Amino acid sequence: MLIANRYKSLNTSGRGGMGEVLLCKDIHLERQVVLKYLQPGVEARRLLDEQKSLAKLRSKHVVQLYDVVDVQIYGIQYPAIVLEFIDGETLKAGGFSPNQEYLNVIWQISCGLTDIHSGGIIHRDIKPENIKIDSEGVVKILDFGLSRNNTNAETRSIIGTPIFMAPELWGDQTIAFDSTIDVYAFGVTCLALLTPNAPPSLRDRPPNQPSIGEFSALFAGIPGEISGVVYSCLSANSADRPTMREIQDLLAKQLLKNKHRATVVLNGVVHTLDSKNRKIALNANVGSLTIEYDGLDFNVTSVSGDVYINNTSATSGRVVPGCCVLTFGNGGNRNFVTFDVSNPEVMP
Known part of the structure; x- marks a missing residue:
């Protein structure tokens, strides 16, 4: 059976909560798809609601809507939606x-x-x-x-x-x-x-x-x-x-626990914070700062002198943002360094 001159039924069917599903092959794009139409007696609004919702969504974690067609089943025509086939x-x-x-x-x-x-x-x-x-x-x-x-x-x-x-x-x-x-x-x-x-x-x-x-x-x-x-x-x-x-x-x-890495370059010295090196002490003469990595966050554990994180005074217990500017000193005697964090992605 060829539906809408494009979808060839593979003679595999099933039943969802309120709809019947057919496994089909999209002969234009050479891929398997799922064609879904409502069981007899089910409100047509159900399929329309599903169509409207899926048409608005683009997400890696939501089934995709490909097409809207009519399907002839035992001489009766039903509206149907064509969905991504999830193997x-x-x-x-x-x-x-x-x-x-x-x-x-x-x-x-x-x-x-x-x-x-x-x-x-x-x-x-x-x-x-x-x-x-x-x-x-x-x-x-x-x-x-x-x-x-x-x-x-x-x-x-x-x-x-x-x-x-x-x-x-x-x-x-x-x-x-x-x-x-x-x-x-x-x-x-x-x-x-x-x-x-x-x-x-x-x-x-x-x-x-x-x-x-x-x-x-x-x-x-x-x-x-x-x-x-x-x-x-x-x-x-x-x-x-x-x-x-x-x-x-x-x-x-x-x-992502214990998978982050932060880097700071101060006075030509590279300081790294990760699961193997959990603590760094930064000393810029006009101020000093100690940061520790607990596997989840980078936390300020001690501060001396004038030290700022994105123009806000650094305080013990504060979480250092993923990417920010650390400023040591104030007035004309200031030293600016960047605090960079690699952001690993949760997969898949």
């Missing part, structure tokens, strides 16, 4: 241990959700079954059939996957919601990837935040700062949940 595995509950691989996966999920929210979209159905890892290890978020624009989003019915639904979605009146419901679902997803047996409190209707002890036991070996921010995702009060950008930045920081 990989769907995430599974209990499929991970609390280690670096796990941190990398949830960091990639946070990157995708950050991009989704930056585009003004609420996904509304974040869960392992809607996330895949491709053959190169890149995480992709799928299935935007329940997505909404972040402006004046509301619903009159309880819809979604129960255990991943935030407490505020369980009301019996018209419910207004925002991107924090995705943050809640992200927190549950982080738990689900570690265990198929969620804490019983999350199965209540509406759900309750588990005890910190019950929660933390599942994150043994994960830095407390990370388990703490994931725990806050499950807050009953949506205002207490972090943003996905905050989560993304925190996870990236931990994944």
